[in-house]
Amino acid sequence: MKIIKLEEIKYALQNLRQRKMRSFLSILSILIGIAAVFALVSFGMGIKDYVDTLAEESGTNKLLIQAKGIGAPGTDDTFALTQEDVDFIEKINGIDEISGMYYKISEVTFRDKNKYAYMMGLNIDKIDFIMQGMNIDMEKGRELRKGDTYKVVLGYNYMLDNKVFSKGLQIGDKILIDGAKFEVVGFYSAVGNPSDDSQVYITSEIFEQIYPEKKNKYSMIMASTEQGLKTKTVADRVSERLRKYKGQEEGKEDFYVQTFEDAIATFSTIINIINGVLVLIAMVSVVVASVNIMNTMYTSVLERTKEIGVMKAVGARNSDIMFIFLLESGAIGLIGGIIGVMLGYLVATTGGSYAAAAGFSALKPIFPLTLILGCILFAFLVGAGSGVLPAIRASKLKPVDSLRYE
């Protein structure tokens, strides 16, 4: 038995070349589908990667306590958390650092233009802790510090032209926030979505001064657990104790406790489902391509009936014939896969740069080797798989009948 069927491989490739137009069209049909699948999966993997880094850098020992409500944080203060809650939680076994966070929607005015943005009031003593938790660094200027009065740090997008305002802001610029004059002292690095990157940050002291009605009404509390403890266990403990402290019955809490990991897991699940559905839809075109390849191969078998008869007459076995045709369809898949991956790479990088320009820099495709090889292998298998039925038909042809075929 021959191990390498070099002759057969040469023969199969030659056949593809002979029918240039048909081979080209079959390859085209599979490469389109592979390109779409490749591009979509590369985005899905990019988002997963982003979320994983986020989880790693913010630390897996963080938990969030949020007041219940409908809408985004800071829009509904029917239920809020207080400093007393913070102090109480801080004493719970296993809690390391903790800080309450004010949220509010505010009107930001620069050069007579008004914009609406989320504002956070930050506890100065805990600023490093909060920023680590949110995974934001300084991009320019300085952090808020003790004794700052009307100073503000802005999200990344304020630095850019035509993002929040038509002209980017500079350190030292004066802006109005809900009518009060603030001096810009710094900018945070990009988070990767327009909403977070348009936030404004002031100290909690000033926040309480300007909005006395919001004093002691935190939308959220961020806490970290001590080393070596399971975050989930501590989260359950906090939930239980705080409920009793607030005198609420189980199932009737006006707050909820979530670990960062849970929050991120929920987010990734949603992203994965959306991406999965899109990939599934793109797969439809791969299925159609596979039907096309099958069609091409059936035609090819029909045309070469006589040839097959001759080959069989001079001693080719069924398995040889089958191998030749499988190889032919596999080659269509393989070539389509390679070109498809290249095309998909182009589409994904173009799409990624558009997304970044629109402020969604978190939407960044990645191209790990497994994805590239996986897609090419998949295309090859689809090609070879589509060729199975035609190849069986070819291999089962009776030599006498095929020789007579006109």
Place this chain on the structure above:
Amino acid sequence: MFRDYISLAIKSLSKRKLRTYLTMIGIFIGIAAVVALIGLGEGLRTAITSQFGFLGTDILSVQAASVGFAGPPGAGAPNPLSDELAKKIEGINNVEMAFNRYIATATIEFRDKQKIEFVISVVSGENRRAFERMLNLKMQEGRMLTDRDTKGILLGDNYLKGSTYGATFDRPIHSGDKVLINGKQFDVVGIIEKKGSFIFDDAVWMNDDVMINEGIRDDDGTVDILGIKVKDASKIEQTQQDVEKLLRKERDAKEGEEDFTVQTPQKALESLNSTLFAVQLFVTIIAIISLLVGGIGIMNTMYTSVLERTKEIGIMKSIGARNSTIFTLFAIESGFLGLVGGIIGIIIGLTLAYGLAFIGGLALGSELIQAHVSLGLILGSLAFSFILGTTFGVLPAIRASKLNPVDALRGAK
């Protein structure tokens, strides 16, 4: 003549049954995916946009500006609307009435089960009837609220099922039951007819003065939305401008820098609608890729067909067939492939869309999953599949028509 073309096309297609079937499978998979996706997307869009209640042509609503998509209308606006504006707006020509609307969140408790829900205000006083008509509020149990109902509430249809989107209660809540709202006891005086909207069907409805007096919403002199009903709907644009002018003066805002919006409900829906449309378009484009692939399949089949029938074409030409005749013959054949593929695709797509909507509705119990396949979509896909077939058949048909009769008769390739 034309009939001959068609019967010839069908004959040559049926001669190569397997190839014809496979080519058509390529088309109908694509068409089925597109029809099903657009149908489900349309259904979702209609379901979402119908969540927003009254859509009269004689209504305007005013909201203070805020961050987009932050939550319920008026939520967290830095500079909310004053509750004194309604009276002033009523002074404008063509305004029939203007009223304050409040939306708050509160806990609702029934038999030890608690959830957090919207409380929506019902206008009390002389405008009550007009408000009820405007929202088309009808009762399926109990009665409407009156000014005397200081402890009465209405509930949306979902409470009759005993479960809303957020929580499940022990048993259905009927009129006559008592519930706790923010810990205070209220009587359910009526259940509103199903609105098909989870915002309305999950909501608690209460007289506006009661909402303030019971502390469900802060009494801070602000409102969440202002509703305005105009007398003459044809002059609504003028009225809108008048209201904007008044508000600019009252709120000290320059033109072009308003910190509020005055909109007809349709207008307010447009931005949401366009976002949903963009998503739908993206999904459809991905699905259309498969149609492109199917089209390539048709092209491939047709090229093969031309090749196989070279001799036949030569004979036809030698007995007088013109180039245009040969072209038409092949174009009809490929168009036919597209059309039949399209018809089968539409049938499968319809089944898929309504089937998925049915299963999805059962599994999730949500009215959001609906299918809506319009006649336009059906005819459009049919036309599209036919055009697709013909278009991808053009190149092969041209090749066929340009064959040299002598070479063709010899079977040269």
